[in-house]
Amino acid sequence: MIADFTYQTPTKLIFGKGVIEDLPEVMASFGKTILMTYGGGSIKKIGLYDKVKTLLKDFTIVELADIEPNPKYDPSVITGAKLCKEKGVDVILAVGGGSVLDCSKAISVCAKYDGEGWDLISGKVQAKDALPIVDILTLAATGSEFDSGCVISYTAISDKRAYGDPLLYPAVSFLDPTYTFSVSPWQTACGTADAINHVLEQFFSSPTSLFNDGIMISALRSLMTNVKIALKDPKDYAARSELMYVCSWGCNGILANGAGYSGWPMHSIEHALSAYFDITHGAGLAIITPRWMREILSEKTVERFVTLGTSLFGFPKDLPAFDMAQKVIDAFYSFFEETGIPMHLAAVGVKAEKIGEMADHILACDDTSASWVYVPLDKAALVRILEASM
């Protein structure tokens, strides 16, 4: 059954090798003054920075560099918004991965707001306007290029927020898979793990439909098959193109249109891990995934595992349901391990003594114990998942 939903994604995707040749025409439709945002300089290494500057030689470009992996309100968002106001920026051009995009989204609303920008991001005040965003994606992972959300940290007040508003949809996303050829094996594995987790968060929900289930299993199959090819041959265009496209479907709702909202509990847990230990988001998710699955396995949920077992992994249909579920959990564990992710939180720097505190933090940020979460998780459950993940 398709449950009630509202869906709208106005972003234009322009996909393929060499598509940024269209950049000048696209940018011109928004104005002459551009805030160009990027991260630590990988776009310079691959020649993309120079390419963009050459293509946009007739525009006024204001730059905001060094955007952090978990992007920060202070300094990046504040500085970017200030630049937009001072320089009369017409449009933001984000060149990078999900962090650069998320930061740019936050800047786009703060640039059009006279008060304290954090009031928008923290949901105290609703944004009324935003600068348009165009992006050139260099990492397949978060899906930020096709959704209206961002995650921003405010270190000074130990806060990290997922912020969403239809104003944040990028106007145009340029997706050229060749820009991901140089992504490291670690980032390739973690980006894919992030996307796989986006699918699973939405797959474990209710009600279900034949159509949505099939789409999600197809997304998982594509991600799990193509990441192995890309890890072996980083310049395999076919594999990189599927990874880039499938990842873009992660978070705008289309994968689960008509399913109930699941609460995205694995993301709630991982956000705490990243906030406490600044670990790589995708790695945290990969490590948590099989432990969360084991925690929620029950008579209510076992059908989801059976569907994954038969449709995704091709396990024999006559396996007893709970045996099938165990095999599915083991298969995800092995898969992530094979992509190079150490499957223990201790190995990525998480300290066991913080587990209780993190569990409290999770419940304070997102109420994973709420009845509308697919399987509600109270403090004891969160502690079990985190301990099993160590």
Place this chain on the structure above:
Amino acid sequence: MIADFTYQTPTKLIFGKGVIEDLPEVMASFGKTILMTYGGGSIKKIGLYDKVKTLLKDFTIVELADIEPNPKYDPSVITGAKLCKEKGVDVILAVGGGSVLDCSKAISVCAKYDGEGWDLISGKVQAKDALPIVDILTLAATGSEFDSGCVISYTAISDKRAYGDPLLYPAVSFLDPTYTFSVSPWQTACGTADAINHVLEQFFSSPTSLFNDGIMISALRSLMTNVKIALKDPKDYAARSELMYVCSWGCNGILANGAGYSGWPMHSIEHALSAYFDITHGAGLAIITPRWMREILSEKTVERFVTLGTSLFGFPKDLPAFDMAQKVIDAFYSFFEETGIPMHLAAVGVKAEKIGEMADHILACDDTSASWVYVPLDKAALVRILEASM
């Protein structure tokens, strides 16, 4: 591999039982004066006409009724555009199926154009502006509610055109599956056949990707499973909701993003059948489908059939490829027959003596023999398909 593509669908889908309660708020965002378009009166039988009038009692409503099944430029589009200009219409509200929607799309651009509207529809002049369209869908079939195309006939000059422009995307589509409970078995079968054909036109293309293949097979599985349930129990909400949602994906490109354009040859053939004998579009497509498949089966195409055989129908993987293909073709034939569609053109009123003329007509309208068509079809091939379909 994901081939190059550009994709954008700005339409907002509002899906679920009772969603039209939001209609006044949505319409108010576009203005006060509405052109309400509908067809032969089925919306009165199911109480939807009265419901809409009651909900919109504070608006000025201009009505255009009796829109034809294959909507006509003259009188419907001309009359609608004239009404919009005379009455200062702000927004069109289409209440019905694909024909009412298609007609409304044509009206939306003609209402904003001072010259001869057919010049827009026939592609002689590019439209610059359009009235916004909101729709309430009552038939799961064409996908017009989520795409930017329409098909319009101009009887006086024996012309029928598929016309597309990004201006034609509906702004908001209300999808309430309960409005399809009263759709007849014949229309249910033909609407589903139309949607199945939309998927197949895009499935038979090159290159292919794991992700797109999986989505399309999921769409086919959902359509083929749920139509049988809906035919048995027309008020089965779960089945009707899947049919309505999957059908909406038919024609905006998302099913085949990244595949090469196939040319949609079965639609080219069917448009000629409808133009000559005014048959039901979905029935024509169902009858043509297995014959077209048999015509194009070759070393080049057999892999597509094998994928359908193993993934959709679950045939044994060790079947020889061409045997598998024959079983797939037979399976589609039997499926359409089981839904109540007579699988011969003669049974729906097509006369064999027109086959040669229709083949010429097809080639004149759409060059199905062009090299970019997935399998180019010359006159002899078209005649073979039509003769086999009789």
